[in-house]
Amino acid sequence: MGVQKKTRKFAQRDERVKNPPASAKQEKPKDELTTQAPQAPSNMFFTANTALGPPYHVLVDTNFVSHAIxxxxxxxxxxxxxxxxxxxxxxxxxxxxxxxxxxxxxxxALRMAKDPRWERVRCSHSGTYADDCIVDRITKHRIYIVATNDKDLVRRIRKIPGVPLTNLSAGVLGLTTALRLQQESQRAQQVLIVAKDFPNTTSINYASPWAGAHYRPVPGSTPQAVREEKQAQQTYKHFKTVAAQEPGAGVQIVDGVEHLENPPAEYLDPQNIRNAYAHLDGFRQLTAEECPAPTKWGVCYKSVAVNSPVYCAWLLRQFILKGGQVREYTLGDVMEAFYLAENVKTVINCSGMGFKDPKSFIIRGQTCLVRNPCTMTLTRQNTDGSWSFCIPRPLGGGTIIGGTKQPRDWDPNPSPQTRETLLSNAAKWFPFTPESGGKFDVIRDIVGRRPAREGGMRIEAEKVGEGRVVVHAYGAGGRGFELSWGVAGDVLDIVQGNGLLQKASL
Ligand SMILES: Cc1cc2nc3c(=O)[nH]c(=O)nc-3n(C[C@H](O)[C@H](O)[C@H](O)COP(=O)(O)OP(=O)(O)OC[C@H]3O[C@@H](n4cnc5c(N)ncnc54)[C@H](O)[C@@H]3O)c2cc1C
Ligand SMILES: [Zn+2]
Incomplete structure (x- = not known):
């Protein structure tokens, strides 16, 4: 140390030595500490890599090829x-x-790697340690995405800094949004899900596992109705893909029918009906003869039935398989989320009810899960304005018979009278197999709380401090599943619009 100090002082004081001879330059004390500050490439604008875009150059490592085989x-x-x-x-x-x-x-693997369609980058360095080569290349040239299953390599690559996004909630909205953000950031930004309830739990205040859940449009012309129509249409498209490609997800396309005894005004405006229903496969308005008396209005279309607990568990699994992180934690305030990981700048609040939002309220729903199979979802509105429905739960999960809508009713216990009404109505109106003989094999009563909000969902960004943003997405009421992918898209737009999303920078 002493020698090093002396040398430095000498060099600083003697200003005449502007260009020391080449030999002097090389004479570096052996134990001198040097700081290597990597230079930021010019295409990196803060954390976003503007050089990365399709077509993506994907650097493939050895074990990835053999894994693919x-x-x-x-x-x-x-x-x-x-x-x-x-x-x-x-x-x-x-x-x-x-x-x-x-x-x-x-x-x-070698034959596959040498396929003439692939690009080959030449190496001029010494040694052939492929991992070092890849890390070196992506650090210098930020135009690559790396395809690897090698945990060590992944760990090295991840060291290239990324700002995590924390996603509050493991309800259907939090999970869908987390997956969407993860997809879009191409793993450059770590998404962390923080929630007190996860799909394996069954708290009454955790709405998602209790949902029907089916896809049924809600016609209307209010700003909320118009926004929800767009979100629902995007979700419908996505659900069709999931149903076709992911048999284990618990999403199935089924026949959907609605019969209304006393259709509200929104149902009598043809434009409203077109806006809400025209995107559905097989959509058709029923003729008066086709509507069973005393119902006056009816439609049929291809709907979607979701086994809600199975689907939420599937979403969570996808998220974890793609490298997502989860943490079970109960927050007293949304601000707490900024401290649950290093360098959190963005928190997505999909907490269902928000945090003490005076506009939030619950809508109690009681349904009954029965073993009797049913192949379609039928919804019926009665003269008194109440609704009855049956929803098959895909993957042999029985059938949901519903249901009540009781705003601000906090009773956690199922009412036996309600169960009786639901089942006797179902026996009259719903297409259960004749073998059922009007009898139901009940698995359980369900009481859930739909997280509703006056005026509909809150979807907006809120600046909560220097460089900190909360993006709110809660209050879906009785439509969380059917709006989920649309809501996730809206959150993504806000996150991208505010420059909060970091794209893969490799
Ligand atoms: C009987 C019934 C039938 C339904 N039928 C349908 C249907 O057919 N179609 C449809 O689309 N929807 C239906 N729904 C509505 C649907 O269930 C909800 O809209 C949806 O589940 C809301 O999802 P979410 O993610 O916003 O909230 P939730 O599922 O309630 O999730 C909230 C998440 O936030 C977390 N959280 C909240 N506060 C905190 C805190 N302080 N700290 C940490 N974590 C916190 C929770 O742990 C949880 O993970 C139905 C609901 C019920 C009850
Ligand atoms: Zn090389």
Whole structure:
């Protein structure tokens, strides 16, 4: 240390030595501490990488190719499915050399890596340690996404800083939004879900597992109705894809029918009906003869039935498999969320009821889950304005018979009289198989609380301090499932519009 200090002082004082001879430059004391400050590439505007866009150059490492072969996945197709854009699989000389060294067992992987369609980047450095090569390359040239299953490599790559987004809630809205943000940030930004209830729990104040849940449009012309129509349409599109591609998700396309005895004014305006229903496959208004008396109005279409607990667990699984983090925690205030991970700048508040929002209120719903199978969802409105419905729960989860809508009713206990009314109405109106003989095999009564809000959902960004933003998305009432993907899209727009989302910077 003493020697080092002396040398430095000398160099500082002697101003005449402006250009020391080359030999002097190399004479660096061996134990001198040097700070390596990596220079930010010019395309990095704060945390966003403006150089990264489709077609994506995807640097593939050795174990990723062999994994693709083992799981029989086509490299290019699966990349494009994941990133929704054109991709160019890219291999470095080092990766190829590593595969060659691995011998006969990896000959298939080597053949796949040498496919002439892929891009090859040449290496001029010494040594062939492929991981170092990849890390070095992506640090210098921020135009790559890395495809790897290697935990160590992932850990090294993640060290390149990212600002986490905290997503409050593991309800259907929090989970969907977290997945959407994760998809969009291409893992560059860590999403953390913080919630007191997760899909394996059954608190009465956690609405999602108690939902029907089916897709039934709600016609109207208020600003809330118009916004919800857009959100519902986006969700419908997404649910169709999930139903077709993910049999384990608990989402199924089923026939949907509505019969109304006393249709409210919104149902009698043809424009309203077109706006709310026209996007649905197989939509058709029923003729008067087709409506069973005394109902006067009816429609049929392809609806969606969701096994709500199964679907929420599936969403959570997708999130975790894609690298998402979760934490069970009860917050006293939304601000607490900024302290639950390092460097949190954005919190998404999908807490259902918000935090002491005076506009929030609950709508109690009592339903009955029965074993009797039913193949369609039918909704019926009665003269007194009450609604009855049956919703099959996909994957053999029985059928939901509903249901009440009781604003601000906090009774947590199921009412036996309500159960009786629900079941006797169901026996009269719903298409259960004749074997049921009007009898129901009850699994359980359900009481849930729909997180509603006067004027509809709150979806907006709130600045809560220097560089800190809360994006609110709560108060979906009785429509959380059918609005979920639309709401997630709206949150994403707000997050992107405020420059809060970090795209992959590799
Ligand atoms: C009987 C019934 C039938 C329904 N039928 C349908 C239907 O057919 N179709 C449909 O689309 N919808 C239906 N719904 C409505 C649907 O269930 C809700 O709209 C939806 O579940 C709301 O989701 P959410 O994510 O906003 O809230 P929730 O599911 O309530 O999730 C809130 C999350 O926030 C967390 N949280 C809240 N406060 C805190 C805190 N202080 N600290 C930490 N975490 C916190 C909770 O732990 C939870 O994870 C029905 C509801 C009921 C009750
Ligand atoms: Zn190399």
């Amino acid at each position: 083992r799981t029989k996945q086509d490299l290019l197709t699966s990349m494009m499915d994941l990133l929704y854009a054109k991709c160019i699989p890219t291999f470095t000389d080092c990766t190829i050399a590593e595969l060659e060294k691995l011998g006969d067992k990896f000959r298939l």
